[in-house]
Amino acid sequence: MGVPVQGAAPGVASRHQSRLLTLLRDEGPLSRVELGERLELPRARLATELGRLAEVRLVESGGPAASRGGRRSTLVELATDLRFLAVDVGATSIGVAVTDARCEVLAHQSQECDVRQGPTTVLDRVAALAEQVMAEVPGRLVAAGVGLPGPVSFREGMPVAPPIMPGWDRFPVRDRLAGRWGCPVAVDNDVNVMALGERHAGVARSLDDLVFVKVGTGIGCGILLxxxxxxxxxxxxxDIGHIRLDDYGPACACGEVGCLEAYFGGAALARDALTLARSGRSAHLAEVLARQGTLTARDVGVAAASGDFASINLVREGGRRLGHVVASLVSFINPGMVVIGGGVALLGHQLLAEVRSSVYRRSMPLATGNLPIVLSELGDLAGVVGASWLATEHAFAVHRG
Amino acid sequence: MGVPVQGAAPGVASRHQSRLLTLLRDEGPLSRVELGERLELPRARLATELGRLAEVRLVESGGPAASRGGRRSTLVELATDLRFLAVDVGATSIGVAVTDARCEVLAHQSQECDVRQGPTTVLDRVAALAEQVMAEVPGRLVAAGVGLPGPVSFREGMPVAPPIMPGWDRFPVRDRLAGRWGCPVAVDNDVNVMALGERHAGVARSLDDLVFVKVGTGIGCGILLxxxxxxxxxxxxxDIGHIRLDDYGPACACGEVGCLEAYFGGAALARDALTLARSGRSAHLAEVLARQGTLTARDVGVAAASGDFASINLVREGGRRLGHVVASLVSFINPGMVVIGGGVALLGHQLLAEVRSSVYRRSMPLATGNLPIVLSELGDLAGVVGASWLATEHAFAVHRG
Structure with a gap:
């Protein structure tokens, strides 16, 4: 029954403290001299602020810093026993990680879980999984971050009219989990969370303006500006998954027709794979169907990678449609990078080639000249790394009262 | 020869002064009591800052304020003789206005002018027009703002690879005009400028997140976040004008094919109008062609308004294409308002109806639920009001050195 990670609610009392914690999270241990320089804080003021953070055990001394000539400075780092819970709820799986205060994953477990089971069942399973994961790496739980596969009211910490999450509309996810875990919880849309993950520790490190396109059961994108x-x-x-490509296109889970997701989301790919298998156009998929009794988007990816012509075409056609939407997005937003992730990113380099070709052909040279379009580096971990980042961001902010 | 408006380079020395000037621009005369409250400045500090602004004659006393009980406060307003030059360079016209410090247009003149004549000729004509307009309303010239119909490097104050402005690429517009007028000049893309105009004094007053879509010779949009x-x-x-709608569509001035602008820009509408007139599908347009010897987008608008079926269809088809692009834009950006302006906005309510119908049908209800899609309120003046705002923004900022 006992959660081995103890809830702590450390107080960040000033903007200086908040900036110190953020800097130590993003750059790792720094000497007192470096911290003073970076924050332009006089030595006495820095000592006071660090003293307060040490009192609530958010930072600790890390031994002597490398000499830069003159007196040796002392290293400061985030307390090594701080723990953050990072939860990634997907359409068909849940993942829970425990990280340290630098969003490094210390333990991670995931399992299949259908989000359509509704919030009570799914959050119970999240909590059970969290207990297991926390047991692996004891420490002081500070805060938790949660990504959900649908639109979220960030301010209220709850999903709002999510198309693929029946029963979740306005369910108070943040407050339920905060009550259970006794710590602050931040909840956001999974694509926003994944974008933050890639920016903190993935392929988009230190980039300020980027777009993370997730292609999984649903299709969406997170925009960082x-x-x-x-x-x-x-x-x-x-919310690009429900951009309508064709007024007479296939039906979508959102109730409309012709949405991008209805062509290239996970369910659409599984549907098209079944057609290919049953119509005899793909011997490869027919064989998998006979063996498994069912087909998923993942099977299309495997078949395409092994050279199955019909599956390759499916990926190409989907990539072309996604590419058209991404090209518009690039024209509007003119981002510094486009990152493609999510389950269907499995489709990998064939998908990437198709998207690149659409965007480079359809957007203005000035917008695409220096634009990398790349696959997610964190893959399955983008969600939990981002959720951890969200949790630290909340914990390291100054809160009133 | 003499320019009746004298160049002044008043110094804004502090952030408080900058905020005072901005507040007086956006809200008009305010009492000293109100200014102190709004800026949370103690009375003595406010008096010092206002004293300095009065010394450089940026503000002046406007008589007693209305009583709120207790001692009467004095009104403060921006000096009434401050003048800002606002220049709107379009593809086929130039407009110059002189405004006061609240971006109120005091005098305005425009004339036809083909931007393809190149920067030297066009800027000479702008300068000549500016001299005439300034002669109408004497005062102290503080700064100028300029909108150009193409991509602009705001930092460098020059156009960069503009598709419909041959000869302008990297021409130092800002520095040339600043040298000529002896005042600071800010240069930006015309759509950004028009968006700022609508936000300051038009239909989007006080809205923070909006998209201004200009349909004229070119098509583009300004995004305020x-x-x-x-x-x-x-x-x-x-830059939505060059989103490719069809890989095999009509040729565009940018060198590509199938761009939105190649379907629905001013030149495309004139081209399609000619076809309708010559093929006998529009008796109305054929008659106008016989009379004028040529056809413009404006003629299509007039014909559509008078019930010409072929012209109405042209507007509808263009509006539908524009609507698809705007629908994607709404899905990506989720703005608080979409404003449609520019010359083709003449097409008015038929165009608006078509765009609205596309967006409301194609974007998610959550994004369109409270989304007004409206015509520009400032019309032809959006460009100069925005250019004046750009000029005041530059003049009221704190500059180093």
Whole structure:
């Protein structure tokens, strides 16, 4: 029953403290001299602020720093026993990680879980999994971050009208989990979280303006502008999965027709794979279907990688459609990088080639000249790394009262 | 020869002064009590800052304020003789206005002018027009703002690879005009400038997140996020005119094919109007062609308004294409308002109806639920009001050195 990670609610009392913690998270141990320089803080003031952070055991001394001539300075680092819970709820799986304060994953477990089971069942399973993972790496739990596969009201910490999450509409995810774990919880859309993960520790390190396109069961994108998640007026910015490509296209889970997701989401790929297998156009998929009794988007990826012509075509056609949407997005936003991730990123380099070709052909040279379009570096871990980052961001902010 | 408006280079020395000037520009005369409250400045500090601004004659006393009980406060306003030059260079016209410090247009003149004549000729004509307009309303010239119909490097104050402005690539517009007028000059893309105009004094007053779509000779959009122009990594954000709709579509001035602009820009509409007139599908346009010897986008608008079926169809088809692009844009950015302006906005309510129908049908309800899609309120003046705002923004900022 006992959660081995103890809840702590350390107080970050000033903007200086908040900036110190953020700097130590993003850059690792730094000497007192370096910290003073970076924050332009006089030595006495720095000592006071660090003293307060040490009192609440958020930072600790890390031994002598490398000499830069003159007196040796002392290294400061984030307390090594701080723990953050990072939860990645997908359409068909849940993942839970425990990280340190630098968002390094110390333990991680995931399991299949259908989000359509509803919030009570899914969050119970998340909590059970979290208990197991926390047992692996004891420490002081500070905060938790959660990514959900649908639109989220960040301010209220709950999903709002999520198309593929029946029963979750306005369910108070943040407050339920905060009550259970006794620590602050931040909840966001999974694509925003994955974008933050790639920016903190993945392929987009230190980039301020980027777009993370997730192709999984759903399709969506997270937009970072100036290093921050851009959400739009109603929180729906980046919702590209339901851009309508054709007024007479296939039906979508959202209730409309012809959405990008209805062509190239996980369910659409599985549907098209079944057609290919049953119609005899793909002997490869027919064989897999006979063996498994069912087909998934993953099977299409494997078949395409092994040279199955019909599967390659499916990936290409989907990539072309996705590419058209990404090309528009590049024209609008003119980002510094496009990262493609999510389960269907399995489709890998064939998908990437198709998207690149669409974007480079369809957007203005000035917008694409220095634009890398790349696959996620963190892969399955993008969600939990980003969720951990979200949790640290919340914990290291100054809160009133 | 003499320019009746004298160049002044008043110094804004502190952030407080900058905020005072901005507040007086956006809200008009305010009492000293109100200014102190709004800026949370103690009375003595406010008096010092206002004293300095009065010394350089940026503000002046405007008589007693309305009583709120207790001692009467004095009104403060921006000096009434401050003048800002606002220049709107279009593809086929130039407009110059002189405004006061609140971006109110005091005098305005425009004339036809083909931007393809190149920067030397066009800027000479702008300067000649500016001299005439300034002669109408004497005062102290503080700064100038300029909108250009193509991509601009805001930092360098020059156009960069503009598709419809031959000879302008990297021409130092800002520095040439600043040298001529002896005042600071700010240069930006016309759509960004028009978006700022609508936000300051038009239909989008006080909205922070909005998209201004200009349909004229070119098609583009200005994106304001958090009240500021969002430019993207290479300054091309909002460049929707060259989104490719069809790999085998009509040729575009940019050298590519199938761009939105090649279907629905001013030149495309004139081209299609000619076809309709010559093929006998529009008796109305054929008659106008016989009378004028040529046809423009404006003629299509007039014909459509008078019920010409072929012209109405042209507007509808263009509006549908524009609507698809705007729908994607709404899905990505989730703005608080979409404003449609530029010459083709003449096409008015038929165009608006078509765009609205596309967006409301194709974007997610959460993004469109409270989304007004409206015509520009400032019309032809959006460019100069925005250019004046750009000029005041530059003049009221604190500059180093």
């Amino acid at each position: 100036g290093g921050r998640v851009y959400r739009g007026v109603a929180g729906t910015a980046g | 958090g009240g500021r122009v969002y430019r993207g990594v290479a300054g091309t954000a909002g």
